Amino acid sequence: MTGWTGDILHYYGVYMLIASFLIVASTKLIVMLSSLFLLLSQILQVTIDYMKGWHPEQPFMEYLDFWTIEGFIRNLLFNGYHPVFPWICFFSLGMILGRLDLSKKVVRKKMLVISVFLLILTELLSKVLLRLSLSILDVNSAEFLFQTGPIPPNILYILSNSSSAIIVIVSSIYIAEKFAxxxxxxxxxxxxxxxxxxxxxxxxxxxxxxxxxxxxxxxxxxxxxxxxxxxxxxxxxxxxxxxxxxxxxxxxxxxxxxxx
Known part of the structure; x- marks a missing residue:
């Protein structure tokens, strides 16, 4: 972090700490906990000042109180580049994928179909909600709630990017098999x-x-x-x-x- 403000490794330390308790947990429990993390993170984003700690003239470039206990914890859990709430959902998704037999084409096909459907659905939902919400919200507020970009990492972002990640993974496996x-x-x-x-x-x-x-x-x-x-x-x-x-x-x- 001292050399790169966009560092993710110190976040990974916490991801892996949490994951160490989930290694023997059932897939169902991991899904439930991930959903809880995702829901809680969305609630935090609309109830706490998401910009707190970021330089007002250089938002998402300089975090003013990172090297304080309060600032570090806030950045780590809530509004840093890869906050535990909800980025742990990506990590837990990886744990779930690791339990699947990706050598089976039927498993990959099901993953691909579901992911493509979810990606299209999420992106369409984002566009519709953005357009509808502009009648009662300003552009920044609407994008804050319904865009699929990483800042803030809302529910639609997690769903859209999880889907696209699975599509890339499955496609890579197909390509690697064909051109092994x-x-x-x-x-x-x-x-x-x-x-x-x-x-x-x-x-x-x-x-x-x-x-x-x-x-x-x-x-x-x-x-x-x-x-x-x-x-x-x-x-x-x-x-x-x-x-x-x-x-x-x-x-x-x-x-x-x-x-x-």
Whole structure:
């Protein structure tokens, strides 16, 4: 967090703490608790000042009292970039997916159909509610309640993005099966196995390079896109080279040693 205000790893520490109590819980209980978290987060968003703590002139760029107990807890649980309420729902969804036999095509097909239906339904509902609510609410209030963007992470956002995430996961499995032996598929798999290392490197190396070049802010879309693609390509190449010599990525190795 000291080097990247958009950090998610310190939130993950809490996600995993909560998940440690749910490892042996039934899927039904996990769904019920996730629904409770989601409902409670929506209630908090409409009853507490969601902008509290954020710089009034730089909203969602600078959190003024992050390094205080009250500010840290508020950011962690309520209005940070990835607050526990309701981002724990994404984590618990991952736990549920991990219990499914995704090697079975019938399971994947059912997941895909339900997710596509829910995604379309949620996005349509968002558009309808936004339009209807404008007769009694201002634009900002209507978007606060009914948009499907991440700020604030309301119910529609969680449903829409959970659905799209499952669609991507299932599609990726189909593609990986069809092109299992292709060099590009194998390269992406090796890259995915170094996810934690790449998460840290994209901040300290990727953003670090931009800071050194004084190109971090106010850049064109073309520059951002080109730099991102180049960073991805280099990350994939380094992953393939690293995996040819070592079983785990450097930070993955440290994590395994700490938790083994």
């Amino acid at each position: 032996g292709h060099w590009f598929t194998k390269s992406l798999i090796k890259t995915g196995q170094l996810t934690l290392t790449h998460y840290v490197s994209h901040v300290f190396i990727g953003i670090g390079i931009l800071v050194l070049l004084n190109r971090l802010e106010n850049q064109t879309l073309a520059f951002s896109l080109i730099f991102t693609i180049l960073f991805f390509v280099v990350s994939i190449l380094l992953s393939v080279l690293w995996s040819s010599k070592f079983k785990r990525g450097p930070i993955e190795w440290v994590m395994r040693k700490i938790t083994n």
